[in-house]
Amino acid sequence: MVEVLAEAEPLEVGKMKKKIHKKSGEEYLLCPRCMVDMDKLVKKDVVIDVCKKCGGMWVDAGELEKLAKISKEDEK
Numbered sequence: 425m426v427e428v429l430a431e432a433e434p435l436e437v438g439k440m441k442k443k444i445h446k447k448s449g450e451e452y453l454l455c456p457r458c459m460v461d462m463d464k465l466v467k468k469d470v471v472i473d474v475c476k477k478c479g480g481m482w483v484d485a486g487e488l489e490k491l492a493k494i495s496k497e498d499e500k
Contacts, residue, residue, distance in 0.1 A: 455480055468494050 441454040453462050455475035462473040462482070470490050473482040483491070 453482070456482075467491060470494070 441456075441459065444451050452464065453473050454460065455462055455473075455478065457480055458475055458477040460475055460477040462475050465472040465474050465481075468490075470483065470487045472487075472491075474480070475482075
């Protein structure tokens with residue numbers, strides 16, 4: 425089940441701070457609150473960025489609706 429505790433104002437992609445892993449070249453986001461790198465959690469085809477410090481979760485536009493749909497399908 426997906427429960428939304430609070431919704432943040434949408435951030436423009438260009439405003440999210442990013443880092444690139446030196447060895448793998450993989451790009452990852454920094455938490456807009458803590459400026460700490462975030463882990464990626466994948467649920468079906470949705471990537472959820474989770475802050476290692478505050479536990480905040482960030483999804484791209486439209487992905488919250490996808491998660492709700494996945495949750496409903498899983499309940500069946």
